[in-house]
Amino acid sequence: MKTIGLLLAALVGLSGQAPASVRHLVYQFGYNTKAASAGQGTGTLTVDISGPVADGGVMVSGTDFWWNTVRPRATNTCEVYPNGNVKCSQAPYALSSMQLTLFPLLARNFFKGLSPGGKSSWERNYHVSAAIVAGAAGFAGQPSTWNCDFALQGKGPVANAAPLILITAAGTLNQQSGRSLKATSKQSIVYDPAAKVPAIVRDIRTHIPMRSVYSNDSIELKLMKDSNSKKS
Amino acid sequence: MRTSASTLIAALLSGAILAACGANSVLSSPTTGLAALSRSASGPYASHGVTENVLYSFAGGSDAEHPTNEALIAVNGTLYGDTEQGGGSGCGSGDGCGTVFAMSTSGAESLIYSFKGKPDGQYAKGGLVERSGVFYGTTQVGGQYGYGTFFKVTTAGKETVLHSFGAVVSGGYDGIYPYGGLIYVQADGKFYGTTIYGGTGSCGTSGSGCGTVFSVTPSGKETVLHNFTGGQDGELLTGSLLYSNGKIYGTTQLGGGGSSCGNSSAVGCGTLFSLSTSGTEKVLYSFTGASDGAFPSGGLIDVSGTLYGMAGSGGSAVGCNGGGCGTVFSLKTSGAFKAIYSFQGAPKDGASPFGNLTDVNGVLYGTTEDGGASSKCTTSAGITGCGAAFGVTTSGKEKMLHSFKDGTDGATPTGTLLYLNGILYGTTHNGGSGSCSNGCGTAYSLSGF
Numbered sequence: 127m128k129t130i131g132l133l134l135a136a137l138v139g140l141s142g143q144a145p146a147s148v149r150h151l152v153y154q155f156g157y158n159t160k161a162a163s164a165g166q167g168t169g170t171l172t173v174d175i176s177g178p179v180a181d182g183g184v185m186v187s188g189t190d191f192w193w194n195t196v197r198p199r200a201t202n203t204c205e206v207y208p209n210g211n212v213k214c215s216q217a218p219y220a221l222s223s224m225q226l227t228l229f230p231l232l233a234r235n236f237f238k239g240l241s242p243g244g245k246s247s248w249e250r251n252y253h254v255s256a257a258i259v260a261g262a263a264g265f266a267g268q269p270s271t272w273n274c275d276f277a278l279q280g281k282g283p284v285a286n287a288a289p290l291i292l293i294t295a296a297g298t299l300n301q302q303s304g305r306s307l308k309a310t311s312k313q314s315i316v317y318d319p320a321a322k323v324p325a326i327v328r329d330i331r332t333h334i335p336m337r338s339v340y341s342n343d344s345i346e347l348k349l350m351k352d353s354n355s356k357k358s
Numbered sequence: 359m360r361t362s363a364s365t366l367i368a369a370l371l372s373g374a375i376l377a378a379c380g381a382n383s384v385l386s387s388p389t390t391g392l393a394a395l396s397r398s399a400s401g402p403y404a405s406h407g408v409t410e411n412v413l414y415s416f417a418g419g420s421d422a423e424h425p426t427n428e429a430l431i432a433v434n435g436t437l438y439g440d441t442e443q444g445g446g447s448g449c450g451s452g453d454g455c456g457t458v459f460a461m462s463t464s465g466a467e468s469l470i471y472s473f474k475g476k477p478d479g480q481y482a483k484g485g486l487v488e489r490s491g492v493f494y495g496t497t498q499v500g501g502q503y504g505y506g507t508f509f510k511v512t513t514a515g516k517e518t519v520l521h522s523f524g525a526v527v528s529g530g531y532d533g534i535y536p537y538g539g540l541i542y543v544q545a546d547g548k549f550y551g552t553t554i555y556g557g558t559g560s561c562g563t564s565g566s567g568c569g570t571v572f573s574v575t576p577s578g579k580e581t582v583l584h585n586f587t588g589g590q591d592g593e594l595l596t597g598s599l600l601y602s603n604g605k606i607y608g609t610t611q612l613g614g615g616g617s618s619c620g621n622s623s624a625v626g627c628g629t630l631f632s633l634s635t636s637g638t639e640k641v642l643y644s645f646t647g648a649s650d651g652a653f654p655s656g657g658l659i660d661v662s663g664t665l666y667g668m669a670g671s672g673g674s675a676v677g678c679n680g681g682g683c684g685t686v687f688s689l690k691t692s693g694a695f696k697a698i699y700s701f702q703g704a705p706k707d708g709a710s711p712f713g714n715l716t717d718v719n720g721v722l723y724g725t726t727e728d729g730g731a732s733s734k735c736t737t738s739a740g741i742t743g744c745g746a747a748f749g750v751t752t753s754g755k756e757k758m759l760h761s762f763k764d765g766t767d768g769a770t771p772t773g774t775l776l777y778l779n780g781i782l783y784g785t786t787h788n789g790g791s792g793s794c795s796n797g798c799g800t801a802y803s804l805s806g807f
Contacts, residue, residue, distance in 0.1 A: 300443075
């Protein structure tokens with residue numbers, strides 16, 4: 127018994143902190159279609175955020191549930207660092223197209239450049255280390271690192287929906303290994319500065335040059351549930 | 359106070375949310391830019407006996423790496439170009455921000471300038487244009503707003519950012535992400551180019567635009583001539599422009615209407631357009647994604663009054679997973695379109711053509727990113743081959759000139775060929791003996807074609 131007690135004490139001591147709370151988000155997604163509660167290409171992306179962990183990042187697990195498409199409900203768990211870096215170091219070392227859009231936006235400092243008035247501009251450079259799978263055949267492959275450069279522009283509060291702020295962004299994704307693929311992305315983001323998460327995201331991501339219809343992804347995400355909202 | 363999901367949806371529903379100076383055999387091509395290019399083609403058209411030589415393997419690191427959408431130019435017998443990466447360890451990737459380089463035709467390379475990233479340029483591509491001993495070009499990223507630059511650089515390596523793309527303007531943005539390179543129009547002394555995004559169109563998002571055509575003076579005064587709007591109009595511009603008989607011609611990768619090619623959303627398969635220098639645009643042809651092709655990503659060239667270009671997918675062949683491997687097409691300025699060749703894909707033919715064609719005495723030469731005989735490369739979409747160089751007559755007779763092999767040979771040629779004194783010069787994005795994953799790219803020559 128003494129041994130078990132010591133072991134438990136050691137484990138608590140190793141963590142050095144109380145068990146991390148988990149924030150649970152549910153986004154409705156539309157993949158090459160509008161986000162909706164039904165229809166081909168739609169579903170939900172559930173997200174669990176825990177941490178922060180010792181190096182300042184948070185662990186983010188995402189699970190896509192496609193409503194009308196037979197796809198495995200695989201869960202991808204990655205660490206999201208404050209600047210937007212995403213590292214998927216647990217099997218299957220992967221991100222879906224929706225998760226590729228969302229995970230960096232969950233980084234603690236991603237929207238740090240947004241002024242209180244919501245009209246500032248700022249930039250984010252971050253790395254995503256994962257195999258990008260999901261629906262876009264043009265992306266699939268072995269895990270690799272993508273260098274992502276985004277410039278963001280706050281457009282101010284959304285009319286009749288304060289405190290939400292509209293942000294537009296354009297970015298480039300450059301694969302640093304593999305075939306050195308290139309993609310561009312343009313996004314419109316409705317950001318909730320109180321909840322500190324994006325409420326609505328539209329992302330159009332295109333491989334340059336396009337080789338097939340699969341070189342062009344359109345993703346729409348809408349926040350439907352936020353476990354933190356129960357606390358307000 | 360938290361925002362309810364219904365409020366969010368309500369917010370969404372409310373809607374809140376010239377003689378082109380390419381003076382060479384292709385008078386209006388931006389790819390060569392200089393009078394050094396001889397029109398006296400010496401080689402008869404034939405596929406046998408073609409010799410490919412890797413002139414230089416980009417080394418990466420402090421050297422250049424990954425030429426992208428490159429169009430080498432020649433000045434007094436020396437080749438000049440730019441690369442997307444390399445030149446140090448900046449720009450967050452550890453692979454540098456891109457370079458401008460010079461190279462002898464025997465492959466002796468030297469760096470002229472290494473980009474530093476914001477507020478300097480980042481990711482140079484599309485090639486250079488030379489005017490009075492000064493090189494002008496664009497970077498896709500970097501500059502004051504992070505959306506790209508128009509720059510000049512001397513052979514001594516003194517670089518100046520003349521314009522930063524991406525400023526907020528009424529109703530949208532200035533152009534965002536110049537990609538296709540520049541042409542110089544002697545008639546008005548301006549450069550012309552395209553941007554992937556930017557402008558006042560929406561194209562599925564509430565910002566960032568659908569792409570633009572711009573003009574810019576050598577001192578950096580930029581004007582957006584046309585804001586693409588998507589739909590029946592085009593969107594997503596990655597090709598260079600052509601100036602011919604007082605008009606500008608170009609391509610858009612998407613747009614043109616129709617329900618094809620959208621991966622379920624109706625974005626169209628791309629367009630060919632004309633534009634006056636005052637900004638009046640006309641869609642000359644909208645691709646259907648069938649035998650005509652889809653996704654033209656390069657520019658057009660003018661051969662005796664007929665325009666020629668390439669579409670990256672589609673065509674009448676069933677290769678490339680049934681989506682077609684791309685086409686070579688002709689276009690009369692009246693809008694009469696004809697697909698003159700459909701690529702077959704690996705192993706006997708190229709696939710996914712990219713860049714501009716180069717006219718040598720009526721034979722059109724170009725490269726494809728995929729296809730060819732090598733089995734070493736496969737895209738994630740299942741299109742095989744490491745790329746190929748080809749020649750095609752204007753009547754549609756095609757021959758593959760070289761299959762890139764990867765390894766010490768290049769792979770994934772992503773640019774336009776330069777014809778100089780009987781030899782074609784080009785670059786590959788990958789391959790070669792450089793230390794990058796899959797190589798840092800090469801410069802090569804093709805002779806005996």
